């Protein structure tokens with residue numbers, strides 16, 4: 001399978017910190033809009049994309065910052081420090097992340113650790129069910145995406161998502177991008193629409209791994225959950241993992257090694 005081999009190659013380079021295929025903002029700009037959205041032979045194809053986050057590896061604020069800023073800078077996520085914050089990937093404490101884990105006495109380091117959160121690209125996404133315009137939908141490869149042009153800003157999806165994974169643009173997000181370089185290869189959004197993590201579908205389309213995976217230096221593994229030989233399945237087979245709010249039946253595609 002050419003596509004899987006290609007992906008594993010990217011993942012291997014990432015582990016070594018030599019990701020020549022990395023879509024850093026500057027490089028992406030040079031590639032241009034057309035390249036970023038091409039879905040040709042280079043595209044990585046999967047039956048069900050999923051992710052495993054090794055939370056033990058995130059032991060400093062710098063490690064979180066590297067991942068969060070890689071995603072937010074590339075995707076032109078506005079930096080708004082208020083209740084109107086827009087976020088695609090963020091961190092919080094154990095009880096804020098795993099709200100249904102109330103039954104035990106977690107180890108001190110587990111309780112004190114911070115945890116990354118992002119859209120879970122659920123198999124049964126509540127957000128998709130409630131959207132009146134099909135502005136959000138689940139692709140055949142499991143990625144839950146947004147069509148910003150179809151979004152009417154009703155925010156039903158935000159109310160339905162049990163993970164707080166969606167943000168609403170109360171204001172024009174472009175007004176908050178002044179202080180840093182704009183990545184012209186990724187579209188900015190407009191006031192009145194909802195946005196969230198795309199699992200970097202635009203990068204998968206050109207044979208590249210998600211940015212948070214690249215920036216994590218091996219602490220986040222991404223791959224095809226349908227492929228028993230994929231890295232992500234191997235990591236799941238070798239480690240105890242949990243998901244957020246598993247009892248809701250949403251079937252998150254993001255797993256956590258605790």
Ligand code: SF4
Pocket residue numbers: 118119120121122125126127128144160161162163164165166196250
């Ligand atoms: S985490 Fe929320 S926004 Fe993401 S697919 Fe699941 S229900 Fe939808």
Ligand code: SF4
Pocket residue numbers: 070071072075088089118196197198199200210211212213
């Ligand atoms: S998969 Fe891509 S869009 Fe989603 S959190 Fe990671 S870098 Fe951001």
